[in-house]
Amino acid sequence: MNCWRCGKPADAREKIFRTTTCALCGADLHCCKGCAFYLPGAHYDCGETVEELVRDKERANFCDSFSPQKKSASGGNDAAREKAKAAFNNLFGD
Numbered sequence: 375m376n377c378w379r380c381g382k383p384a385d386a387r388e389k390i391f392r393t394t395t396c397a398l399c400g401a402d403l404h405c406c407k408g409c410a411f412y413l414p415g416a417h418y419d420c421g422e423t424v425e426e427l428v429r430d431k432e433r434a435n436f437c438d439s440f441s442p443q444k445k446s447a448s449g450g451n452d453a454a455r456e457k458a459k460a461a462f463n464n465l466f467g468d
Contacts, residue, residue, distance in 0.1 A: 375442035378407040379432075390442050392434045403442070406431035410443040413458060421457050 375384045379401040384390070392404045406412045406419060406428055413421040419431060422439040 375403070375408065375444065377401055377403065378405070378443070384442075390440075392436060402432065402434035404434050404437075404440055406435070406437075408443060409437070409439075410441040411439055412443065416458075 375386075375390065376382065377384065377396040377399060380396060380399040382396055382398040384394075384396070384403060388394070390403050390408075394403045395401060396403060402408070409420075411421040412431070413419060418424050418427050420439070424437065424439060428435050428437065
């Protein structure tokens with residue numbers, strides 16, 4: 375995973391805990407913006423079914439659905455993009 379704020383790669387061998395921060399910029403990594411399910415515009419801006427709104431998407435949270443996002447070389451969130459594209463195609467057809 376890369377830091378959602380500065381893009382610095384995190385050590386892939388380390389587990390991301392709620393208190394894990396970026397070694398370069400200090401951003402919280404276990405937050406909505408660092409999650410593979412972060413999907414602006416979706417219900418609560420999340421691609422998963424979540425019960426509670428997380429107001430500050432840049433701060434650490436206790437979400438059980440958190441999964442570190444996998445950034446492509448271009449910096450995009452491929453998993454979220456593909457999920458949104460599939461949902462659109464299912465709704466309106468191919």
